[in-house]
Structure formats: structure tokens, C-alpha cells
Amino acid sequence: xxxxxxxxxxxxxxxxxxxxxxxxxxxxxxxxxxxxxxxxxxxxxxxxxxxxxxxxxxxxxxxxxxxxxxxxxxxxxxxxxxxxxxxxxxxxxxxxxxxxxxxxxxxxxxxxxxxxxxxxxxxxxxxxxxxxxxxxxxxxxxxxxxxxxxxxxxxxxxxxxxxxxxxxxxxxxxxxxxxxxxxxxxxxxxxxxxxxxxxxxxxxxxxxxxxxxxxxxxxxxxxxxxxxxxxxxxxxxxxxxxxxxxxxxxxxxxxxxxxxxxxxxxxxxxxxxxxxxxxxxxxxxxxxxxxxxxxxxxxxxxxxxxxxxxxxxxxxxxxxxxxxxxxxxxxxxxxxxxxxxxxxxxxxxxxxxxxxxxxxxxxxxxxxxxxxxxxxxxxxxxxxxxxxxxxxxxxxxxxxxxxxxxxxxxxxxxxxxxxxxxxxxxxxxxxxxxxxxxxxxxxxxxxxxxxxxxxxxxxxxxxxxxxxxxxxxxxxxxxxxxxxxxxxxxxxxxxxxx
Amino acid sequence: xxxxxxxxxxxxxxxxxxxxxxxxxxxxxxxxxxxxxxxxxxxxxxxxxxxxxxxxxxxxxxxxxxxxxxxxxxxxxxxxxxxxxxxxxxxxxxxxxxxxxxxxxxxxxxxxxxxxxxxxxxxxxxxxxxxxxxxxxxxxxxxxxxxxxxxxxxxxxxxxxxxxxxxxxxxxxxxxxxxxxxxxxxxxxxxxxxxxxxxxxxxxxxxxxxxxxxxxxxxxxxxxxxxxxxxxxxxxxxxxxxxxxxxxxxxxx
Numbered sequence: 001x002x003x004x005x006x007x008x009x010x011x012x013x014x015x016x017x018x019x020x021x022x023x024x025x026x027x028x029x030x031x032x033x034x035x036x037x038x039x040x041x042x043x044x045x046x047x048x049x050x051x052x053x054x055x056x057x058x059x060x061x062x063x064x065x066x067x068x069x070x071x072x073x074x075x076x077x078x079x080x081x082x083x084x085x086x087x088x089x090x091x092x093x094x095x096x097x098x099x100x101x102x103x104x105x106x107x108x109x110x111x112x113x114x115x116x117x118x119x120x121x122x123x124x125x126x127x128x129x130x131x132x133x134x135x136x137x138x139x140x141x142x143x144x145x146x147x148x149x150x151x152x153x154x155x156x157x158x159x160x161x162x163x164x165x166x167x168x169x170x171x172x173x174x175x176x177x178x179x180x181x182x183x184x185x186x187x188x189x190x191x192x193x194x195x196x197x198x199x200x201x202x203x204x205x206x207x208x209x210x211x212x213x214x215x216x217x218x219x220x221x222x223x224x225x226x227x228x229x230x231x232x233x234x235x236x237x238x239x240x241x242x243x244x245x246x247x248x249x250x251x252x253x254x255x256x257x258x259x260x261x262x263x264x265x266x267x268x269x270x271x272x273x274x275x276x277x278x279x280x281x282x283x284x285x286x287x288x289x290x291x292x293x294x295x296x297x298x299x300x301x302x303x304x305x306x307x308x309x310x311x312x313x314x315x316x317x318x319x320x321x322x323x324x325x326x327x328x329x330x331x332x333x334x335x336x337x338x339x340x341x342x343x344x345x346x347x348x349x350x351x352x353x354x355x356x357x358x359x360x361x362x363x364x365x366x367x368x369x370x371x372x373x374x375x376x377x378x379x380x381x382x383x384x385x386x387x388x389x390x391x392x393x394x395x396x397x398x399x400x401x402x403x404x405x406x407x408x409x410x411x412x413x414x415x416x417x418x419x420x421x422x423x424x425x426x427x428x429x430x431x432x433x434x435x436x437x438x439x440x441x442x443x444x445x446x447x448x449x450x451x452x453x454x455x456x457x458x459x460x461x462x463x464x465x466x467x468x469x470x471x472x473x474x475x476x477x478x479x480x481x482x483x484x485x486x487x488x489x490x491x492x493x494x495x496x497x498x
Numbered sequence: 499x500x501x502x503x504x505x506x507x508x509x510x511x512x513x514x515x516x517x518x519x520x521x522x523x524x525x526x527x528x529x530x531x532x533x534x535x536x537x538x539x540x541x542x543x544x545x546x547x548x549x550x551x552x553x554x555x556x557x558x559x560x561x562x563x564x565x566x567x568x569x570x571x572x573x574x575x576x577x578x579x580x581x582x583x584x585x586x587x588x589x590x591x592x593x594x595x596x597x598x599x600x601x602x603x604x605x606x607x608x609x610x611x612x613x614x615x616x617x618x619x620x621x622x623x624x625x626x627x628x629x630x631x632x633x634x635x636x637x638x639x640x641x642x643x644x645x646x647x648x649x650x651x652x653x654x655x656x657x658x659x660x661x662x663x664x665x666x667x668x669x670x671x672x673x674x675x676x677x678x679x680x681x682x683x684x685x686x687x688x689x690x691x692x693x694x695x696x697x698x699x700x701x702x703x704x705x706x707x708x709x710x711x712x713x714x715x716x717x718x719x720x721x722x723x724x725x726x727x728x729x730x731x732x733x734x735x736x737x738x739x740x741x742x743x744x745x746x747x748x749x750x751x
Contacts, residue, residue: 114679116715125679145683148662150630150644152637153680174680177634178715185712195549195568196709202638202734246641263505265648266512273523280525283638285733286568294573318508322501494636497677 003028003057003066008367009218011431012067014447017054022070022078029055029068033085036061038348040443041432042081042091043458044099049073051099056432056445060366065432077102087348090464113173113497117181130157131169137161141479145174152493156482163478168471175497183457190216190454191290191421198285201461201495205281206232206239207437208459208495209288211444214369215433216290219425219446228292228417229370230408235275235284237401237408240438242271244352244394244401245316247490251391252323254483255332263319267312274308277301291421302409313402320395333388337473337485340385349469351440351462352397353489355381356389363436371408387473387481390488427452439463439492461495512649517656517741526736527567527582529607530560532600537577544571544580550708562588562596563705566733589730589743591615596705596731614749615727618696622668623748625657628698629667629691633684634716635674638734639701643671646737653741664688669696669727675703675710678717685720698728698744700735708733 001018020028033039041056050073057066072078080103081088092103094112100119103109111118114125132140138159145153153174159167179200183193197212198205210232217224249264272282279287279295286294297305323329339349344357354361358381365377380396382389425448433444440462447456466489473485514520522528537558545553548571552564558579560571572580585604590596590611598607632640646653647660661667664687676684688697699721702708710716730743 116678116713126682145680146629146631146664146687150632150640150660152632152635152640153683174683175632175634175674175677176679176715177675177677177710178713182710182713192547192549195566199636199638199709202636203641205638259502259506259509262512262649263509266509266650269512269645269648269650276523277525280523280527280569281567282642282736283734285566285638286527294569315508318505322505325501492637494634497679 001068003032003068006065006067006432007063008065008363008434009214009369009431011218011426011429014428014430017430018068020068020070022053022072022075025053025055025068025070026079026081029057030081030084032057032066033087037066039087039091040065040434040441041445041458041460042088042095043445044095044101045447045456046099051101053095058367060361063367067430067432072101076100077104079104080106082106086346089347090468111173113176115173115176115498116178125171125173128171130171131159131167133159138166154493158479158482160479163480165474165477165479165482168474168482170467170471172467172493172496175494177494177498179498180457180459184454190425194289200459200498201492202283203243203492204239204437204439204442204461204495206235206284206288207435207442210236211433211435211442213288213290214435215431215444215446216425218431218433219429219448220290220421220423221426222291222419222421222423224292224419225416227296227413227415230411231293231295231297231417232288233371234297234405234408235278235287236435237405238271238275239284241398241401242268242275243438243490244398245271247487248320248323248391248394250487250490251484254487255329257323257326257329260319260323263315267315267319270308271312274305277304289418289421292418294418296414296417297409297412299414302412306406306409309402309406313399316395316398324392324395330388332481332484333391334384334386336387336481337477337488338386339469339473343472344385344469347468347472348465350465351436352393352438353390353466353469354440355379356393357385358383361441363434363441367434369435387484387488424452425454437462439490440466459498461492463491463493463496466491467496513652513655514650517651517738518745520738522584522586522736522738524584526584526586527569529585529588529604530562530565530572530580530582530598531603532558532560532598533579533581534600535577535579537579541576543574543576547571547574550702550706557599559597559599561706562598562731563593563729564702564708565731566702566708586736586739587611587742587746588732588739589728589746591728591747593705593726593729596729612743612746615747616749617694618727618747619749621694622696626669626696626744626748627659627661627667628669628671629664629687630660630671630673631684631687633672633674633680634677634710635701635703639673639703639732642734642737643673643700643740646740651737651741653737656741656745658741658744664690665692667691667695669698671698671700672704673700675707675713675716676718676720678715681717681720688724696728697724697726698730699726700730700740702731702733705729705731
């Protein structure tokens, strides 16, 4: 049976998705994955007494998505995908946690987030048995869930020999708020779920909001104005540049290079305050809505923003040239926390962290939507695969983002930014919406039933793929370098826990 | 070496000179004001559009403890009764004060919102160390709280700082709607802070649960048993809102 061919933001009839035998689905999915496809969606939907498993594979070369499904009636297990392709490991763990359907020979069925609707409620997060060692020369270090700084909760457990980390295990779930379920609650106007989309991860407001509105607009068949696409892209790139600058500041802080730390902080403040002058929020809340954007950008504001961008670019270049040529910085970053190209590919990493390991994945080029379809986007990859690469790629991406913002500002015409968003959604449809947030690919999947109601909403933050990358990065490094590795990734807790 | 000096000179002095008098850009959505004029007959549009049910009508009231400052009500009101001002000092020591009706304006909100605490002032006026706990917070409020200590806002000039350990803290700053999975760690942290301690709820999620109030993964029992000293609304809370609320509470200047 042939897999259904779709594209980013293209709604498809749910009845057109082939339903296969799980054995056959497994075989075909795995063979496609050896042929340059990668998994971006693997989730179950409860249908009466059965569970339907959907798999979405991304074909990055041809900008296609391949979709197929299987039904579990009474079967309580299947042959695990992970034993032949490790990138499925987290998806299968999530599927098992929610439905209790066992992937046989999965190497480690560790709980994902202890979601409130997990099949086994007697499992408690506080009682999670961490990976241990009997060797008396090995000591454990536990960090979290309440960390030293002002960050979200999560637990890291280190097994160390002296200063060297032999293994680090991450257990998350503390941030679980039941977001996916809340998307379906009340069954009111779908457009109103934008507030929830903005709160999936407060540092990726624009990324998740854009993914959500793209999905809803596709389901409703709404064509939005070019002006709105431009503004969304401006906001997305401001968000990316601002967070990257903030992360460089945090890295400078961990290296104890306080001049660069302070300089980057000031630049970040300047940039997010630019977003405030557009929409009244430093993180872009309230800007993006189904049907377009709540705010336009006037001529005076364009002028003002451009002047600010010139200053920001000058400051970033000045600070980064100094930062990345300082021996004390390079000594800490170079050869620290290496994630090899093969490993990054094997576990399915995404975003700047993957690109720093040489993996060429960027939704803006691979599956473009909105304004990114209008120009040739240049993907950036680096070769050194270490914390330096993950830091330096931020610098390159900041400059790239600033250029995209300027180009978009030039195209603005001060015309209308909103169209009526009230059309009903298509019935029996499924849409996959992907966008490159600053952390990497954000995937939202929305499913509707025959009564034009949303029946399922699935979110995948890039952190879902990348936390495993951090575990690999710190292996055999000194424990004092953990903060550096962590900041070079800067992954989301609530985006993972949902 | 010279590059470093160049960088330092270019950086200049970034700190906001007077935190107490600083104002935020006019587009910022802060304290809502409700104009003294009648609504259209049987009009409920603001109440209906509010995603967190923060608005009640007859008379129109906005609960800032539930409001996420999206500004939809301002845009939809046919009589233009609701206006979000850029006034940002929204902190209050009394939950009910966060409810804004047509009698509230910037002037009287300023006077009424915070009861200065004589008890805490005596102990913490020159040095207040806080422990932050995120319990389901989306990282919006967390990033803004971290920004309080950056070069622009420089909160430590007032002796207010975030500590790494609850044992060193004089108070707890809670963000997020209180996820159930975090409840054990939250209570544990709270108990580890020595008495007397200040409890500060930061952000709309912490004050009311906001969008996540009805989620089955959220457990808000903590606030049933423990009295909050200071409520600081916002989505997310602006650093100036946080710093000013704490300073007002400690009766500074």
C-alpha cells in the first residue's frame, strides 16, 4: 500500500490515509527511513475501543510528507521500531506511556513526562528509579527539579568518576500542564486556542503561535495577506535573534566573561523592546492571530526599527568578534560537548544544535511556508560539532535573521493585515504544520471529525528530539562543563512536558 | 585587549537610571481603565471574547489576576469603554484589589494596591533574597524575572537578589499554574525557607491558574493552605512591574 503524500500545511482527508498492518507499517517506515526520510510524527489517537497509530515521515529533499497509519484493536504489543532505528525511541516511549501498548525489545522504555492521562497512574514522578552504578568509585550528583538559577524544573542525574561524567540521565515531566488536551476542551471557537498556543513555550511564543495559525488557516481554507506573512516572519526572526543573543550572554556568564555577558544582555533588551514597539509585548504575545496579525507596522515604525537594527548589528558584531577570538572563551568551548554527526543523525536531532553537528535540516528551506517560499533560503551548517559550533552558529544565524528582517521591512506596504477568520474547518481532515522556531522544527498536527470539531491536537517541540543530544554531549566531559553544554542547547522543559 | 576596551566603551552605561520613575513604551498593555459611560444594551462581547473569563459585566469588571493582557476586549468593545494604559505598577498585596472597575484609575490604584508591610520592612528593607520556583511556568515569567537582574534593570542595586538555595532565601517567588508533578518539590522548597518568609505569586498563571485553571494536570492546593503576601499580575510580568511591586511592598522611599 502506498503512503499518502502530503506537504507542509496541506489538509488531507483522514480517510485517504492508508491503514496498514502494524508489521507492514513498521517494515515500510524503517525502509523509508534508511532512504533519507526522517520521523516527525508518531502518535496515537483513541478511536472507541481501538487506538490508531499515525506516522508522519518527512522527505526533506522533495519537501514532502509521507503519512500512514495502523490500528491496534486488542493487540497490546508490537515489534519496536527503535531496535532498528533509534530516532523512534522517544516517540515510542510517549506512545507507550499514553496507551500502554508495548513496543517489544525497545531498549529503554523510560517514562517521558508522567502525563495526567498516562495509562499507569500508580507510577509517580517522585519515585522514578534512576540509572545507577554499584561501583564504589562512582558517585552520583542529582540536580533539580528546583535549579540554582531562574529556569524551569527538570531533574539531571550524573554518574561521575572523579570530575568526569560517565552518564547523565534526564527526567522531565514536572512542567506537564496537559496542553494538548486543553486544545480540545470546551469545543468553542478554534481561533481562541491561539492564547494557549502562545503559552506552549513562553520563549517560543511566535514559533508555536505561527505553527498553530498555519494549521488552523489550512483547515479553514483562509488565504491571508502577504503583509501578514511578512509581519509574522519579522516577528519569528526577531524572536530567533533575541534568544540567540540571550543564549550567548548566558554562555559568557558560564565562562565568567562578564563583559560579554553584560554587552549581550543589553543588546537582547534592545531587540525584544523592538518587538514591544510592534505589539506591546516583549515576547510577541498578542501579535499573531488566525487570519493575519493584530498589528501592522507603520512607516515611522519601520524607520525606527531599521535604525535600531543597525545599532544591534553593530553591537553584536563588535561583541562577537571579541567573544569568539578570546582565548579563555575558546579554551572552554572548543572540543567540549561533542555530538558526532552520525549520533545527531541517528537520534534525529533538529535545529541549530543539529546544524552545528553538520546535519543540514532547516524547515525554512526544507518545508517552507509563508514568506519563506518567496526566496531561496540558505541553510547553515558547521563541522566542529562541539559547544563552540553550537555557540558560533547562533552568531551566524543572528546576522542572517537581521538580514531577513530588513528585507521583509522593505517589502511592507502598510496595507491591511487581517482577513475574516470565521470560516468553518474542513471535516475529517488532518493537517501537519511545521515551522522552524529558534530551537528547530516545531510540528503541530490537527485532526477534525465529521462534525467539524477538532478531535486531536499533537504538538512536537524541537526539545522533544534534542534532550537526548544533551545527554550524549556531556558524556566523558567534566561535570564543570555541564552548564556550558546545557546553555549551548538551551532546551525547553515546558515545550517537552506540554 | 584594545578590542575589549572598545567593547566596554561601546557598551557604556546601560542601567535604567531611576527604576521608580521609568515608564514603558505606550504600546505596552498595563492597568486597564474602564470609562464611565453605559454599555450597549445587553452587550456581552467583552465577557464572551475573554479567553480566561477575567471579565464580568453589569458592571464591567476586569480581574487582573486572571487577565492575560491580550487586549481583545479593548479591540472588540463597541463603546470603547476599555482601555489598556501603559501603567505597569500592577502589584497588589490584596487579591481583591486586582479587580478593576470603572472607579479605578491610575491615581487611586497607585494608592490602594499595596499595603506596605511594616513587619517585613524592618527585616528585609536593605537585603531581600528570594528563591524562585517555576511550577508549570512557560518560561515567559521566568525569563523576565531573570531579566530583573540584568544590566538594564539591575535589581541588585536595591539589595534584592535571587539565591541558588532556599536555605539562603527570605521568600519564595512562584510562577506557573502549579503543575501536579511539581507540587511535591514546591512544598519541599517552601518548607526549606526559614521563617519569616514572603510569598510572592508572579504572573497570571500563579495567581489564578489562568488558561490552565481547569487542566487535570494542575493542582492548586498549595495556595489554599498558604497565604500569599504579594500578587504581581502580567503575562508575562514585566521586570519593572516586579521590581516596583517588591520595592513598594517593602516601603522603599
